[in-house]
Amino acid sequence: MLIFAAILILKYEPSYSRSTGLAMLNCAKELGSERAERLTMEGSGTFAKEDVCFRDEMVECTANDVFAEVSIAIKQETGESYACALRFLTHLLSL
Structure with missing residues (x-):
């Protein structure tokens, strides 16, 4: 409780x-x-692991719905890195 x-x-x-x-x-x-x-x-486990975590060689994104926090770490500053981070955010907000 x-x-x-x-x-x-x-x-x-x-x-x-x-x-x-x-x-x-x-x-x-x-x-x-x-x-x-x-x-x-x-987080609470309400969302699938692949929806709240994304990692590749350019960017690392995680979200925790309990704290309403999103963490984005850009490893290589390229346009594609920022595009990946934005795709993660838009997908997360569409859930």
Whole structure:
């Protein structure tokens, strides 16, 4: 129940409630919850792995729906790298 409440706070409450959701999730991790650990690293698991992770020699993109975060690392600054990152973002937003 603690993890469920933390996810709801992180996903749907205003940004000033984020610290409360993070504190609840950290408490669950300290109590030894493997699910809480997985949520912080991989997200909720609602989306397929190939939808939230993309990696090739030019760009690395990951998304975590629990924290509403997207991480993009451009390894080679080329037009194709930025195009890959934009394709990842547009695909993610279309889900």
